Amino acid sequence: MNGAESVVATLVRAGVEVCFANPGTSELHLVAALDRVPGMRCVLCMFEGGATGAADGYARMAGKPAATLLHLGPGLLNGGANLHNARRAHSPILNIVGEHAGYHLQYDAPLTSDLNGIAKAVSGYVATARSAATIGQDAARALAAARTGAGQISTLLVPADAAWSEGGRLADPVAPPPRAKVAEAAIADAVRALAKGEAMLLVGNGAVMRQPLILAAAIARKTGARIASIGRNPRLERGVGTPVVERLPNPAGPQTAALSRIRQLILIGEEVPVAFFAHPDRPSTTTHPDCTILHLASPHDDILDCVTRLAAEVGARAEDVPLQQLARPEISPGALTPDSVAMVLGALLPENCIVADESITVGRSLYAQTVGAPAHDWLHLTGGSIGIGIPMATGAAVACPDRKVINLQADGSGMYTLQALWTQARENLDVLTIVWANRSYKILRDELTNVGLPEPGPTALNMLDLGQPALDWVSLAKGMGVEGRRVEDVTSFAQAVRDGLKVKGPRLIEVVL
Amino acid sequence: MNGAESVVATLVRAGVEVCFANPGTSELHLVAALDRVPGMRCVLCMFEGGATGAADGYARMAGKPAATLLHLGPGLLNGGANLHNARRAHSPILNIVGEHAGYHLQYDAPLTSDLNGIAKAVSGYVATARSAATIGQDAARALAAARTGAGQISTLLVPADAAWSEGGRLADPVAPPPRAKVAEAAIADAVRALAKGEAMLLVGNGAVMRQPLILAAAIARKTGARIASIGRNPRLERGVGTPVVERLPNPAGPQTAALSRIRQLILIGEEVPVAFFAHPDRPSTTTHPDCTILHLASPHDDILDCVTRLAAEVGARAEDVPLQQLARPEISPGALTPDSVAMVLGALLPENCIVADESITVGRSLYAQTVGAPAHDWLHLTGGSIGIGIPMATGAAVACPDRKVINLQADGSGMYTLQALWTQARENLDVLTIVWANRSYKILRDELTNVGLPEPGPTALNMLDLGQPALDWVSLAKGMGVEGRRVEDVTSFAQAVRDGLKVKGPRLIEVVL
Secondary structure (H helix, E strand, O other), X not given: OEHHHHHHHHHHHOOOOEEEEOOOHHHHHHHHHHHHOOOOEEEEOOOHHHHHHHHHHHHXXXXXXXXXXXXXXXXXXXXXXXXXXXXXXXXXXXXEEEEOOXXXXXXXXXXXXXXXXXXXXXXXXXXXXXXXXXXXXXXXXXXHHHOOOOOOEEEEEEEHHHHHOEOOOOOOOOOOOOOOOOOHHHHHHHHHHHHHOOEEEEEOHHHHOHHHXXXXXXXXXXXXXXXXXXXXXXXXXXXXXOOOOEEEOOOHHHHHHHOOOOOEEEEEOOOOOEOOOOOOOOOOEOOOOOOEEEEEEOOOOOHHHHHHHHHHHHOOOHHHOOOOOOOOOOOOOOOOOHHHHHHHHHHHOOOOOEEEEEOHHHHHHHHHHHOOOOOEEEEOOOOOOOOOHHHHHHHHHHHOOOOOEEEEEEHHHHHHHOOHHHHHHHOOOOEEEEEEEOOEOHHHHHHHHHOOOOOOOHHHHHHOEOEOOEOOHHHHHHHOOOEEEEEOOHHHHHHHHHHHHHOOXXXXXXXXX | OEHXXXXXXXXXXXXXXXXXXXXXXXXXXXXXXXXXXXXXXXXXXXXXXXXXXXXXXHHHXXXXXXXXXXXXXXXXXXXXXXXXHHHHOXXXXXXXXXXXXHHHHHHOOOOOOOHHHHHHHHOOEEEEOOOHHHHHHHHHHHHHHHOOOOOOEEEEEEEHHHHHOEOOOOOOOOOOOOOOOOOHHHHHHHHHHHHHOOEEEEEOHHHHOHHHHHHHHHHHHHHOOEEEEEOOOOOEEEOOOOEOOEEEOOOHHHHHHHOOOOOEEEEEOOXXXXXXXXXXXXXXXXXXXXXXXXXXXXXXXXXXXXXXXXXXXXXXXXXXXXXXXXXXXXXXXXXXXXXXXXXXHHHHOOOOOEEEEEOHHHHHHHHHHHOOOOOEEEEOOOOOOOOOHHHHHHHHHHHOOOOOEEEEEEXXXXXXXXXXXXXXXXXXXXXXXXXXEOOEOHHHHHHHHHOOOOOOOHHHHHHOEOEOOEOOHHHHHHHOOOEEEEEOOHHHHHHHHHHHHHOOOOEEEEEEO
């Protein structure tokens, strides 16, 4: 067994089933090992941002890490932006990155770069394999690092000679440390805070999964607190059968208004709400100056245990929580607008679907119109780095082959990682991509006023305009083997969605707004 | 004048004319400043790898830096792979990267990342602007850093509040240090080495521009030395009127064979030749163990001065060097192969064109067949990170609006940064993109044998296959506003090239191999 084979065997033994790969010469022994060691599905991506974004989507839905296989420093750089999003999602990902053979590094061959520096900048854990004899153990440890807490980005750098040399050893799985329990004192603090009134439970990450969410809603109901979440969660279980949770607006101004009466903010799986960007003469935080913030459970803590105990303390019962009933909007024919497309989705969203949401500005009405749809999962853009939607949908579809994935995709953002459509075609993944073609970086147009530039000049406006020439997403999809359709009114959009939901396999709808 | 305006004004005053941009909220004041301060052309790219690759192509042809405008850590990560290539090309590039306002960083907003760590990993020079009052000076210094030696990657991090605050000051240009002259002793060493025989001048970077190249060829002719270059130069002036220079093969085995009789290797603008990758049981270097290597001039030295002095020492005269005459191959109809497409290009390459070459495996015959074409520039993939071709062609076309740019593009590599086709359409750039559609990572197939895996299994072969589904580059181009044509035999390829050369503006030919 060579080093590469010991890595694959160790990962398979520890339960890793999928590798999203864009390999090069330095990773060929790892690729070859996938043939010699059974048990790992290898999904080819044409760009590394597709691989890391897919690993994020996979982790969110599978609840466990996929591996990525990336080529040297440039490969890790290309995957870096979606690793940023995955870090903000607390997704467990294990990057296996090839490096030149150890003895070759001194020659500074063309592809040599500061791989360690790059890895440190995008990872929570970085290690370099030293030899074939120990690389299995290195892989087991790196996997445990990925699985620490809710999850983190773990990167194992693999010199080519450690991969190709004989003497590899299968390593036992390394257990990640157990998730921390919230201290009794913190639970007591929360009880006191709730008793003071003007309180909000701000839930996020693991706390917006159905079971803890019902308990948190029960606590809120029992104590008269509000319960809210921010629209930046790795995975939100919602729709029929889930408790209704207020959504805090993303823009700082409305978020500040929504929080203005709150004096006790209790964070469960969530961080302190802050402005996405600084704006001249506006505060960075969105809570009231007199608001006391209690960090009850971090995203990495045992959140279910925390809400179970807090519910017991306040006498809240899950069965008292009213759950969402089926309530779909009507489709009314007419022009395509952010509101009308939201109604179509609310009317048609199928039970048990997964929504991979990178809608950006178009998405602001989606949430309200789909709240009464059948139970579904909603995956957000967590880190603000655009270009996650198509890869995330790809990874979610790999994780859940029996569920329909609906990717709500802003056009400007989709262009960063459109290559993942090809992977969807190649793997025949069940993804319906809906592209919002407003042909602009619309959010930046809105932001100009926020940053104090209400009257932009022609150059600035031109930098936000994606309409000259207009992108033709039907052709782009066709170029990668995905059948697409362009729609320009509500009725044809609704029909295209119905048709897309009927087939199993990738389809794309370009919605001209 | 705010800080952002002082940056733009300072750069314009120092001669920067172009900015390749993919901005976000944190860069909006810099974008707005482009309207208020005249003199900078701003070219929008849909992905940051397009911006940095275009800046590389621009620098190679303009001989001076462009700026890039990138959004926070993720934007710099997305641009990082082509910054790697630009670093290996010694191209001067000034990255302006927005960062959160200084006071906002502590809140760890979603887009906060280790920007400084990322910048250090991909740049030769990094600075962070501290205030509006000093940011003009910071920009002038960062530009001088970019222009040091042949050039380097210089990255200025701009907190949003330094950009939007009033009090900006126009700064005077800062002169980069003069390029170092080669020491007399090194010239004398070279004279002695040449006298020993079995010598080779290995020329690269600035030494493969026509004027120094003629002098180097004269030295070789006079002393009986061989003269060669490696196919990894930022810009090679070749064709009619240039001296013929041997090209060392890229693969380590043939390169070692080509160098086997050389005992005195004199490096002029070039580094020690090494294997691109380590391979089991093969040496990392390609020179003979008994070969003495003389580092005469580094890529950053004053190379023209060096070869002028060495020529004088050995009594070599430029006018004695035989120059390439026009000698084009015939086009013979038939199937499309790497050889037959090379003959078509040799027959049709127009005078004064710029070839942006990311042909990878298909390109191995191109060089020989085009040596007798009219004078042209050839831009290589310098750093081995694929995805440079389309952006590099874009930047070269911006730098040289009166010259036809021909992008010879491998399909797998082109997919990394295909978004740059949209920029070509938007700016109506005169680029003819020729995609070699072999529908595989062919070079990896070849490398399997080199790394000791002559009999790969189905998974490995599947990872190198881009044919299921086959990419349709004509549709991809259409999706971004570029007219394309697919050809499947030599006659239609030749006609498509002729047609593409006749029009001014972007066109694409998909060559099915």
